[in-house]
Amino acid sequence: xxxxxxxxxxIGSPWSYIGLEPFxxxxxxxxxxxxxxxxxxxxxxxxxxxxxxxxxxxxxxQRDLKRWAGFRGKKLLLENRPxxxxxxxxxxxxxxxxxxxxxxxxxxxxxQEAFWGRGEDIGNPAVRKAIATAAGFDGDALAKRExxxxxxxxxxxxxxxAIKNGVFGFPSFLYDGELxxxxxxxxxxxxxxxxxxx
Numbered sequence: 001x002x003x004x005x006x007x008x009x010x011i012g013s014p015w016s017y018i019g020l021e022p023f024x025x026x027x028x029x030x031x032x033x034x035x036x037x038x039x040x041x042x043x044x045x046x047x048x049x050x051x052x053x054x055x056x057x058x059x060x061x062q063r064d065l066k067r068w069a070g071f072r073g074k075k076l077l078l079e080n081r082p083x084x085x086x087x088x089x090x091x092x093x094x095x096x097x098x099x100x101x102x103x104x105x106x107x108x109x110x111x112q113e114a115f116w117g118r119g120e121d122i123g124n125p126a127v128r129k130a131i132a133t134a135a136g137f138d139g140d141a142l143a144k145r146e147x148x149x150x151x152x153x154x155x156x157x158x159x160x161x162a163i164k165n166g167v168f169g170f171p172s173f174l175y176d177g178e179l180x181x182x183x184x185x186x187x188x189x190x191x192x193x194x195x196x197x198x
Contacts, residue, residue: 002031002032002033003030003031003032003033003175003193004032004033004034004035004175005027005032005033005034005035005173005175005189005193006037006161006165006173006174007023007035007036007037007171007172008037008038008158008161008162008167008170008171008172009036009037009038009170009171009172010038010039010041010088010091011038011087011088011091011094011108011111011112011115011122012040012086012088012115013170013171014065014069014076014116015065015169015170015171015182015183016112016170016171016183017112017113017115017116017117018065018068018069018072018074018183019072019171019182019183019184019186020105020108020109020171021072021074021109022072022183022186023171023173023183023186026186026189026190026193029190030193030194032175032193034105036094036095036098036104036158037158037161038091038094038095038154038158039091039155039158039159039162040088040159042159042162042163042167042169044163045162045163045166045167045168046168047168047169062078065078068183068184072183074116074117075113075116075117075118076116077116077117077118077119080119081119082119082121084115084121084122084123085121085123085124086123087111087122087123088123089123089125089128089146090111090115090122090123091155092145092147092151092155093107093111093132093142093143093145093146094107094108094111095151095154095155095158096142096145096146096148097137097142098154099145099150099151099154100145102137106135107132107135107137107142110131110132110134110135111128111131114127114131125143125146128143129142129143165179166179167179167181168181169182171183173186175189175193176192178197180192
């Protein structure tokens with residue numbers, strides 16, 4: 001029986017960016033299939049936008065991100081970022097790629113690396129179209145798909161799925177009825193996938 005991991009994440013989450021490659025390595029190692037669910041901060045379940053956190057927590061959040069980025073070998077641009085538009089619409093492009101059977105994980109990597117590694121404005125349609133094209137996709141075709149009914153329908157359904165399943169932060173992984181929150185919990189997910197439920 002195929003092992004299926006429901007992967008709930010946000011394009012605009014630095015933790016999703018930092019944890020993506022080790023998660024992909026884990027899925028490949030355990031033969032698991034990844035089923036994506038894309039959304040944004042789930043305030044309904046207790047999620048908090050970083051801008052709404054008290055300053056001491058924001059400062060710790062930034063230090064912890066830098067520590068983990070270094071540990072994971074990821075470039076993370078947090079200071080001196082230019083004004084950037086909302087990255088959430090980039091999820092529409094990833095959803096379109098997924099629905100069309102394209103390598104959506106490669107597109108996710110390209111968009112997150114542009115946003116978090118280089119400070120590029122993926123909220124700008126022209127910018128994300130160029131990023132997709134440079135990554136080997138048909139950027140124009142994906143951009144045209146962003147507002148299609150099936151793409152927007154999945155966007156809505158993904159949020160409902162996340163809320164229903166108790167997700168409040170990113171990335172979150174659901175496997176065999178168990179929720180694991182955060183890229184720092186991948187070792188527990190790995191144990192579960194290997195038959196030892198923590």
